Amino acid sequence: MSSSIGTGMFPGQQPPGSHPLGGHGGPGQSGLLSGAPGNRGPGANTLVDDLEASFEACFASLVSQDYVNGTDQEEIRTGVDQCIQKFLDVARQTECFFLQKRLQLSVQKPEQVIKEDVSELRNELQRKELLVQKHLSKLHHWQQVLEDVSVQHRKPSDLPPPGRQNRCCTKPIRMGVNGTATILSSAYLAVEYVDAVLPGNPLQPSLQQAWGFMNDNYTKFQIATWGSLIVHEAIYFLFCLPGFLFQFMPFMQKYKIQPDKPETWEKQWKCFKMLLFNHFCIQLPMICGTYYFTEFFSIPYDWDSMPRWPYLLVQCLGCAVIEDTWHYFLHRLLHHRRIYRYIHKVHHDFTSPFGMQAEYAHPAETVILGAGFFIGIMVFCNHVTLLWAWVAIRLMETIDVHSGYDVPLNPLHLIPFYAGSRFHDFHHMNFVGNYASTFTWWDKLFHTDSQYNKHLLSKKDQ
Numbered sequence: 001m002s003s004s005i006g007t008g009m010f011p012g013q014q015p016p017g018s019h020p021l022g023g024h025g026g027p028g029q030s031g032l033l034s035g036a037p038g039n040r041g042p043g044a045n046t047l048v049d050d051l052e053a054s055f056e057a058c059f060a061s062l063v064s065q066d067y068v069n070g071t072d073q074e075e076i077r078t079g080v081d082q083c084i085q086k087f088l089d090v091a092r093q094t095e096c097f098f099l100q101k102r103l104q105l106s107v108q109k110p111e112q113v114i115k116e117d118v119s120e121l122r123n124e125l126q127r128k129e130l131l132v133q134k135h136l137s138k139l140h141h142w143q144q145v146l147e148d149v150s151v152q153h154r155k156p157s158d159l160p161p162p163g164r165q166n167r168c169c170t171k172p173i174r175m176g177v178n179g180t181a182t183i184l185s186s187a188y189l190a191v192e193y194v195d196a197v198l199p200g201n202p203l204q205p206s207l208q209q210a211w212g213f214m215n216d217n218y219t220k221f222q223i224a225t226w227g228s229l230i231v232h233e234a235i236y237f238l239f240c241l242p243g244f245l246f247q248f249m250p251f252m253q254k255y256k257i258q259p260d261k262p263e264t265w266e267k268q269w270k271c272f273k274m275l276l277f278n279h280f281c282i283q284l285p286m287i288c289g290t291y292y293f294t295e296f297f298s299i300p301y302d303w304d305s306m307p308r309w310p311y312l313l314v315q316c317l318g319c320a321v322i323e324d325t326w327h328y329f330l331h332r333l334l335h336h337r338r339i340y341r342y343i344h345k346v347h348h349d350f351t352s353p354f355g356m357q358a359e360y361a362h363p364a365e366t367v368i369l370g371a372g373f374f375i376g377i378m379v380f381c382n383h384v385t386l387l388w389a390w391v392a393i394r395l396m397e398t399i400d401v402h403s404g405y406d407v408p409l410n411p412l413h414l415i416p417f418y419a420g421s422r423f424h425d426f427h428h429m430n431f432v433g434n435y436a437s438t439f440t441w442w443d444k445l446f447h448t449d450s451q452y453n454k455h456l457l458s459k460k461d462q
Helices: 047-063 065-069 073-108 110-152 162-168 171-177 179-197 204-217 220-246 250-255 265-288 290-296 309-334 344-349 355-359 363-380 384-401 420-430 441-445 450-461
Strands: none
Touching: 047 073, 073 110, 204 220, 220 250, 220 265, 220 290, 220 355, 220 384, 265 290, 265 355, 265 363, 309 363, 309 384, 309 441, 344 363, 355 384, 363 384, 384 420, 420 450
16 A cells, blocks of 8 residues: 555656645645656556556455355455555545646646636626526516506506596506417416415426436537437327227227228338338438527526426417417418328328327428427527427327327316317318317318318217
């Protein structure tokens, strides 16, 4: 042990601390650097060699046959403790060497050390400033919401006279113009109230630890690209699994919307091959742009900036409304007789849809209709978790409406104006009408659900 501790970090160096830091030859030089390598003996080892040897000795003592099969446990334990202690001593000496090197650098080149410290402090200040600005914007937002709500509920006697109102009070006008914003703000308040009365999430510490591990071990590009791909593939095929299993359950056939058109292995294999092509040749290149999207809009990845679930829920609802609007008009355009056979006809290969067929489409359609997914992200996204949450909700919805089964007690049917599987199944059966993806209001507004309504009335008469 004495020989290993008495060696330097590299050949020609004396052990750290063997000379005063400010000895002859400049600050710290005599304590860290000695003469030429020839001053050391031919069999001398460096600290790196000693550290490696002591580690190997520790490992060997733990896996040796004497340790496994030995009978004198006290003697074995003493030998192992000695190996571990030797490794710790050499590790401390190595740490001391690097600390002295750092100190020597601060004496010889203080400007470099100061520059590094200033750079670290500047980065930390920038991060704190962004965090402060973010919380200030939230504070101003909620102050405005509370102010608008107080004006909305103010008694008529409290309002100024009409003449003065036109000159100095513009809040009622603003409330009339920003009615939609007030509704969304009220939704935020309602969901926050629900979040406040619910118990805490017992899985939050584990999720925080897993999220921290991901951020510490993977780059933003890996998280945005491969993380998004894994989330998409795992959720897609997980949500497809129940519908796939329903075809083997006789008691589930009473819920099938078109029982005379069962799934076949040939259809499912054809669909699966197209899915693989679309996912990895069309969607993966689009997913690769996620990192650059998050960088351009400064979307954070850290745990502290992650919005709570009420915000995610409201943001996903906003994304669904935007995507549904995009989908309705572009989907209806793809049904135009001049372009239908070139693009959208691929998706209608199956007149009786099944869950896995949700993303079975022409590559051009994947890009055209898929663009609606990203519009909501550009409007609402303030953290990468919204991207993944919106992926999960959108896939759950589109797989549900393509499932081919109208299962009772489906929680999605609790959503107002939700289309559901029966609504979209008619679109595949009839080819005309019911163009929306999630909600029914656009079809009701433009009367493109008239044939579907007649179909429902005929079913009731039967």
